[in-house]
Every structure is written in C-alpha cells, then in structure tokens.
Amino acid sequence: MINAFLQLAQVGTGATLVQTLLKSFALGSVYVLIALGFVIIFKATQVLNFAAGALSMAGAMFMTILISDGGLPLLPFGNPLAPAEGETASVVLFFVNVLIALALAALLGLVIERLAIRPMVGQPLFAMAVITLGIEIAIRPFNLDATALEGRRLGVPWGASSWNWGDAVVPKSYIVAVIIAAIAGAGVLLFFRTKLGVAMRAVAFDQEAAMAQGINVGRVFAIAWAMGTALAALGAIVYGMAPFPPGGSVSQEIHPLLALRVLPVIVLGGLDSVAGAIYGGLIIATAEVFAGQYLSQWNSTLGSGYSTIVPYLVMLFMLLVKPYGLFGTPEIRRV
Amino acid sequence: MLEVANLEVVYNEVILVLRGLSVQVPDGQIVALLGSNGAGKTTTARAITGLLDVHEGKVTKGSVTWNGAEIGEQLPAKIVESGISQVMEGRRIFGELTVDENLSCGAFTNRANMNANYERVMDLFPQLKERNTQVAGYLSGGEQQMLAIGRALMAEPKLLILDEPSLGLAPMLIEQIRDIIVDINKQGVSVLLIEQNAMMALSIADFGYVMESGKVVMDGPAQKLLNDEDVQEFYLGLHGDGGERKSFRDVKHYKRRKRWLS
Ligand SMILES: Nc1ncnc2c1ncn2[C@@H]1O[C@H](COP(=O)(O)OP(=O)(O)O)[C@@H](O)[C@H]1O
Ligand SMILES: [Mg+2]
Numbered sequence: 001m002i003n004a005f006l007q008l009a010q011v012g013t014g015a016t017l018v019q020t021l022l023k024s025f026a027l028g029s030v031y032v033l034i035a036l037g038f039v040i041i042f043k044a045t046q047v048l049n050f051a052a053g054a055l056s057m058a059g060a061m062f063m064t065i066l067i068s069d070g071g072l073p074l075l076p077f078g079n080p081l082a083p084a085e086g087e088t089a090s091v092v093l094f095f096v097n098v099l100i101a102l103a104l105a106a107l108l109g110l111v112i113e114r115l116a117i118r119p120m121v122g123q124p125l126f127a128m129a130v131i132t133l134g135i136e137i138a139i140r141p142f143n144l145d146a147t148a149l150e151g152r153r154l155g156v157p158w159g160a161s162s163w164n165w166g167d168a169v170v171p172k173s174y175i176v177a178v179i180i181a182a183i184a185g186a187g188v189l190l191f192f193r194t195k196l197g198v199a200m201r202a203v204a205f206d207q208e209a210a211m212a213q214g215i216n217v218g219r220v221f222a223i224a225w226a227m228g229t230a231l232a233a234l235g236a237i238v239y240g241m242a243p244f245p246p247g248g249s250v251s252q253e254i255h256p257l258l259a260l261r262v263l264p265v266i267v268l269g270g271l272d273s274v275a276g277a278i279y280g281g282l283i284i285a286t287a288e289v290f291a292g293q294y295l296s297q298w299n300s301t302l303g304s305g306y307s308t309i310v311p312y313l314v315m316l317f318m319l320l321v322k323p324y325g326l327f328g329t330p331e332i333r334r335v
Numbered sequence: 336m337l338e339v340a341n342l343e344v345v346y347n348e349v350i351l352v353l354r355g356l357s358v359q360v361p362d363g364q365i366v367a368l369l370g371s372n373g374a375g376k377t378t379t380a381r382a383i384t385g386l387l388d389v390h391e392g393k394v395t396k397g398s399v400t401w402n403g404a405e406i407g408e409q410l411p412a413k414i415v416e417s418g419i420s421q422v423m424e425g426r427r428i429f430g431e432l433t434v435d436e437n438l439s440c441g442a443f444t445n446r447a448n449m450n451a452n453y454e455r456v457m458d459l460f461p462q463l464k465e466r467n468t469q470v471a472g473y474l475s476g477g478e479q480q481m482l483a484i485g486r487a488l489m490a491e492p493k494l495l496i497l498d499e500p501s502l503g504l505a506p507m508l509i510e511q512i513r514d515i516i517v518d519i520n521k522q523g524v525s526v527l528l529i530e531q532n533a534m535m536a537l538s539i540a541d542f543g544y545v546m547e548s549g550k551v552v553m554d555g556p557a558q559k560l561l562n563d564e565d566v567q568e569f570y571l572g573l574h575g576d577g578g579e580r581k582s583f584r585d586v587k588h589y590k591r592r593k594r595w596l597s
Binding site for chain 2: 122195198199201202205206207208209210211212213214215216
C-alpha cells in the first residue's frame with residue numbers, strides 16, 4: 001500500500017488524480033442509485049431484492065426501446081417524444097424520455113410487488129429472497145432477448161464527449177452521473193420527511209404498530225417497490241452512458257452483472273441505511289477505481305483485476321469487523 | 336357503543352384463545368377489562384382493531400360491532416378511520432422517529448384536523464412539547480407511554496383502547512397516566528382500559544369485566560368489583576381475613592360455579 005502511494009506521488013500527475021477522483025465519483029453515483037433502490041425495498045419490506053439486477057436492466061431496456069424503437073413497450077402506438085429516425089434526441093427530450101422510462105420501471109415494480117411479493121407477506125426472510133431470485137430469472141430472458149449482441153443504443157445526446165479542465169479530461173457523462181445521483185439522493189432524503197416517507201420509516205421500524213395507526217402497509221410496500229425499481233433503473237441508464245464500460249448502450253454482457261457489483265456497497269453501508277448506501281457507494285467505487293488506476297501500475301500481476309477484487313476485500317473486511325455495515329441496524333438477521 | 340358478542344378467536348387455526356367473550360363499551364364511559372397474564376386481553380384488543388391477521392389469528396365465532404356496524408373483518412386502517420384507536424401493549428412507539436414524526440404517524444388517517452389534534456395532545460402532555468424534535472427512543476418510559484397515548488389521539492378517536500398502560504411504570508407515573516385517561520374521557524372519548532393493575536383501572540372505571548382463559552368470569556359496576564372478595568384477593572393483593580391464601584384453582588372453580596348459579 002505504501003508503495004502504491006509512492007507510485008501515486010511519482011507517476012500520478014495532478015490531472016490523473018483529478019480524473020481518477022472524478023471517475024470514482026461517477027461510478028460511485030451509479031452504485032449509490034442502485035444501492036438506494038435496494039435499501040429502500042429492504043428497509044420498508046424486509047425483502048432482500050435479488051431481482052435488482054434484472055429489474056435495473058429492464059429499466060434501461062425501456063429507455064432504449066423508447067429512444068431507438070420510438071415505441072412504448074407493449075403498446076401499439078409510438079412514442080411521440082422519440083427523436084426522428086437516425087437522429088439523436090435533444091438533451092431536454094432525452095431527459096423527458098428518461099423520466100418516462102423511470103415511470104415504466106416504477107410500474108414494473110408495482111406489478112411485481114402486487115403479483116409476487118404481496119401474496120407472500122409474512123413468509124420467512126429466506127423464502128422472500130428466493131422469490132426475488134425467481135423474478136430475476138424470469139425477467140432476465142426478456143432483457144437478453146431484447147438486447148442485441150452488440151447492445152442497444154441509449155441515444156445519449158452528448159455521446160462520449162468531454163470537457164477539458166486544464167490537463168484533465170472530464171467526460172460529460174461523469175458530471176451528469178454525479179448530478180443525477182445527487183438529485184436522486186436528495187429526493188430520497190426529502191421523501192423520508194414527507195407524510196408517506198415518515199410512514200415508510202414507521203413501517204420499517206414496527207409494522208404492526210404502524211398498522212395500528214391506520215397506516216396502509218400494503219400501499220407503503222407498493223411505493224417502496226416502485227421507488228426501488230425506478231432508482232435501480234436510473235442507475236442502469238446512467239451506467240449505459242459512455243465512457244462507462246457499456247459504451248453508450250445497454251450491454252448484454254456488462255449490465256446483468258452491475259447489481260452484483262453493488263453487493264459490496266450494500267454490505268459496507270448496511271442493508272437498511274440510506275446514508276450507508278450513499279457513503280458505501282462512494283467508498284467502494286473510490287477503492288475500485290483507485291485500485292484499477294494505481295495498484296496495476298505498482299504491480300502488474302493482476303492488471304485490471306485489482307479493481308474487481310478490491311471491493312470484495314473491503315466487503316470481507318467489513319463483515320469481519322462490523323457485520324451490520326457502517327450504518328446498518330444490528331437486529332437485522334442475515335440470510 | 337362498542338359491542339363484542341360471544342367472540343371466539345383462534346391462533347394458527349388450532350389455539351383457541353377467546354371462548355365466547357362478551358364485552359360492551361357504552362359511549363362516554365370508561366370500561367375496565369381485567370385479567371391476569373395470558374387471559375386473552377391483548378387478543379381482544381387485536382380482534383377489535385383488526386390486528387389478528389398479523390398474528391395468524393382469526394375470529395371463528397361471534398361479532399364485533401361498532402355503533403351498530405360489524406367491524407370484525409375490516410382492515411386496521413378502516414377501523415382507525417371509523418373512530419377506534421389503540422395504545423398497544425408495550426407502548427410500541429417508533430423509536431427511530433422523532434416525537435413529532437410519531438405523532439404525524441398517528442395522524443395518518445386524519446390529516447384535516449392535524450394541527451388542532453396536535454395542540455390538544457401538547458396540552459395534555461406538556462413534557463412532549465419540550466422534546467418534540469427528539470428521537471423518541473431516548474424518552475423515558477413514562478414519556479414513551481404519553482407519546483403512545485398522544486399518537487393514538489392524533490386520529491381523533493371516539494373510542495380509545497389502552498392495553499396495560501401502567502405496565503412497567505413507577506407508581507407516581509401510573510397516577511399521572513390514570514389522571515390523563517380521566518381527562519381524555521372527559522373530552523368525550525370512550526375508553527376500554529385493559530389492565531392487570533385492577534386497583535388503578537377500577538378506581539376510574541364506570542364498569543369492569545374480569546376475564547380468565549378467554550371469557551368473562553365476572554362483571555359489574557367498578558365499585559362493586561372493588562368490593563368483591565375474589566377481585567380483592569387476586570387482583571388487588573388484599574387478603575380479607577388474613578388467613579391462608581386459597582389456591583388459585585380452588586377460587587377459579589368457585590368462581591365458575593358462582594357464575595353458573597348467578
Ligand atoms: N400470536 C399468537 N400465537 C399463538 N398464541 C398466542 C399468540 N398471541 C397470544 N397467544 C396466546 O393467547 C393467550 C392470550 O394471550 P394474550 O391475549 O396476549 O393475553 P393477555 O393480554 O391477557 O396477557 C396466551 O395463552 C398466549 O400464549
Ligand atoms: Mg396482554
């Protein structure tokens with residue numbers, strides 16, 4: 001480690017450091033979005049959502065269908081807000097389409113909650129987790145069938161372009177990612193101060209006592225699933241923007257694994273903590289990006305493998321010293 | 336008026352807990368429901384407020400009617416909306432939420448009058464006013480009980496069910512809670528006061544029921560129950576003749592017989 005820092009001082013220029021930091025925040029933003037989705041569902045409903053991967057990717061698929069097919073999924077009429085054939089949407093139109101995709105993702109979350117989760121309420125934690133795994137498996141083929149092998153374009157108006165800040169190259173997508181995550185994170189924190197958000201926290205704390213107050217727990221569950229699915233979808237959409245690895249599209253290879261890479265974030269932050277999702281996302285992404293940038297320069301045995309391994313090392317370390325995560329609630333049983 | 340008639344409740348489809356329980360709470364009265372641990376008091380409260388489902392419990396016979404309408408199968412939220420609120424056993428405040436947020440949860444079904452109800456709760460419990468932004472988990476036991484009662488009042492109930500509000504509180508606090516229950520009742524709220532502390536409950540109640548093993552074994556005006564030998568011996572801890580304490584089973588048996596005779 002000390003060597004790595006020496007390397008940093010010698011090899012790493014200021015510009016590299018700035019770029020690496022920014023990349024950390026951008027990747028962290030993606031992790032934060034998906035982790036928030038997971039945490040909200042777990043906090044409100046005590047369900048470990050192993051369908052987060054397929055659900056987030058489905059949300060990104062909605063986006064590509066809206067933008068490139070110019071049609072709404074399963075509906076006969078076209079998307080009036082889609083760009084003309086062969087053209088790229090304007091920035092405003094792009095974000096309008098993002099909002100529609102998120103609404104569709106939220107709807108998907110509502111349907112899943114109603115059909116697969118609500119009837120099983122009261123079952124053991126483990127059974128519920130297995131059900132979400134079933135949902136993951138059921139949705140995956142839709143994602144893969146709908147994705148062409150080379151990926152489906154997300155139609156990001158700014159593509160892979162970047163700004164230059166001094167010597168540092170700053171991809172526009174990275175800045176967009178950070179802004180989106182900041183807005184979403186602030187939105188979630190504000191939501192928890194509203195009537196419904198307070199009710200959701202009450203349900204999370206003591207479901208029966210919440211029912212006794214007249215809080216409609218079913219409605220709270222439905223909202224948690226809608227929010228959780230939409231946040232996961234937003235993460236997958238942002239991740240589709242170049243220069244994130246999928247390179248401007250929804251990727252058959254990279255996107256399905258995204259949620260798995262958020263696992264260390266959730267373990268680090270705590271399964272039921274919003275603050276944990278935010279800090280955890282940023283810490284894990286920073287560890288991952290810095291390991292990829294600097295450790296591989298210091299010792300090339302693993303090459304880019306360092307960035308894959310480091311998040312799990314952080315997670316293992318966390319499980320040893322603080323099994324409930326930085327901000328998690330200790331009573332929570334693990335499966 | 337709340338009317339529980341011949342209620343039978345079964346948990347997990349096999350455990351029969353209430354065996355034909357009948358209890359009435361006339362408008363404007365305080366009615367005490369007494370009984371030792373495991374008698375089925377909390378189950379009665381759950382049956383009235385729609386919380387049996389959570390515990391795999393079911394009403395298999397009998398009925399719960401509120402102002403003439405059957406409410407046995409309704410969702411808890413509907414029952415709260417219809418004017419019945421419960422202060423659950425063990426307070427069950429939301430420990431991670433602030434005092435104000437707890438009260439806001441209580442007002443979930445009644446947003447329209449939230450401000451007026453908030454003022455009313457703060458008038459009843461000035462202690463809560465000083466701590467309204469504090470996390471409720473850090474309140475003392477007495478303050479938590481006040482918060483639990485205040486939270487239930489935020490729904491502006493016509494009937495308040497209190498499940499062992501004196502549990503775990505020091506005698507002075509019990510007196511304070513008792514006086515507050517009287518105040519609430521004076522504001523026009525009927526009260527079903529579930530207690531093991533029979534002295535406290537009967538001292539303010541109009542009428543009382545004593546239940547055992549899921550049914551009522553004795554009932555009557557509170558004053559009459561206070562003077563009853565069995566009640567004195569088993570619930571008030573008084574020994575009438577100073578002699579040997581009869582075994583519980585003997586007295587229970589005797590009570591049953593007395594019930595048949597009466
Ligand atoms: N969820 C439950 N499942 C099974 N049995 C229960 C459940 N809750 C209570 N009981 C049983 O029902 C009986 C009455 O309990 P309860 O209504 O809590 O009595 P009380 O409030 O008078 O102490 C007890 O024997 C208790 O063991
Ligand atoms: Mg009880």
